[in-house]
Amino acid sequence: MGELPLDINIQEPRWDQSTFLGRARHFFTVTDPRNLLLSGAQLEASRNIVQNYRAGVVTPGLTEDQLWRAKYVYDSAFHPDTGEKVVLIGRMSAQVPMNMTITGCMLTFYRKTPTVVFWQWVNQSFNAIVNYSNRSGDAPITVGQLGTAYVSATTGAVATALGLKSLTKHLPPLVGRFVPFAAVAAANCINIPLMRQRELQVGIPVTDEQGQRLGHSVATAKQGIFQVVISRICMAIPAMAIPPVIMDTLEKKDFLKRRPWLGAPLQVGLVGFCLVFATPLCCALFPQRRLSWDVLMSGFPSWPPVTCQPARLQDFLA
Known part of the structure; x- marks a missing residue:
């Protein structure tokens, strides 16, 4: 299996947002309560994967599904503009x-x-x-x-x-x-x-x-x-x-x-x-x-x- 390409646009949602089904799949992922159970180490790991990928560095062995999972975990806990971790009940x-x-x-x-x-x-x-x-x-x-x-x-x-x-x-x-x-x-x-x-x-x-x-x-x-x-x-x-x-x-x-x-x-x-x-x-x-x-x-x-x-x-x- 080759290295993951750098042309995946993780700035946008994974699914087509012009359709109701695509938007629904996106929001089911965004609002998944299970993300609240992730540890600080798991959140930091997801942030590193996303930030490295945006900087042109692919984590060895990373698959596309893992990249999208990390992106949604990152989005669930960190502010999109400041990058700061959001207080738990505000996520x-x-x-x-x-x-x-x-x-x-x-x-x-x-x-x-x-x-x-x-x-x-x-x-x-x-x-x-x-x-x-x-x-x-x-x-x-x-x-x-x-x-x-x-x-x-x-x-x-x-x-x-x-x-x-x-x-x-x-x-x-x-x-x-x-x-x-x-x-x-x-x-x-x-x-x-x-x-x-x-x-x-x-x-x-x-x-x-x-x-x-x-x-x-x-x-x-x-x-x-x-x-x-x-x-x-x-x-x-x-x-x-x-x-x-x-x-x-x-x-x-x-x-x-x-x-x-x-x-x-x-x-x-x-x-x-x-x-x-x-x-x-x-x-x-x-x-x-x-x-x-x-x-x-x-x-x-x-x-x-x-x-x-x-x-x-x-x-x-x-």
Whole structure:
């Protein structure tokens, strides 16, 4: 077997991102929770493989599958712009276990006001950590922007949850179980535009096929933010809509009536099962990079094609 060639483009995902299936395979790999179990030595080994390959040095005996595995392990733990190791709970691979715990608790402890406020606060605090840990090097998040988005999203989520909770007091219990979902959806509508407000002002970079920047597009930034909000709301639907229906049925059975302590872990498990599939599949709804037709129509040359990145990975998952 010959030495691995140096022309494999590990700057881009392994699979075709113009298709839903290719994007789904990419995001299933990016969000794989098993990467959290890797030791520091394994992470460093993957980083060395990737950095050496980019520098034109192939690790002896390295196969293409091993190279791609190292690339995804590296991406799962290190910041793409700074190269710094991301704090554990801020990594993309931590999204499913962290969100299943937080969402499961939001759905379990939805009856009392103090627990509603606490878990909505925990959720937005986790989002803030993810946003900061995966901040873009091209359009960095300032402390002021992060603080504004955090306070606004937390306030919006809590206000929505408490407002709807008071309105559903006299409705069937099942209706009240959907209050956390409404609060999360409201927070997403607030958080993402605030986190990417700079892009709404100056636009996002537009490049040619060689990656050379041609300018910026505000219109594409607006579209990207809209797509991220839709994706994140869709991502929450299975995890926050299916378990409440199941739990409402199970809690009427003698099994859970005799074992009420099983309610929380069962709900967390149901949420986790939904998120394992919903997270990558909803991230794959829209391409992260696409042709920018609005830019083509506004003065840039029509050939070669221009592309932009309207939706960023960290925004899908925060």
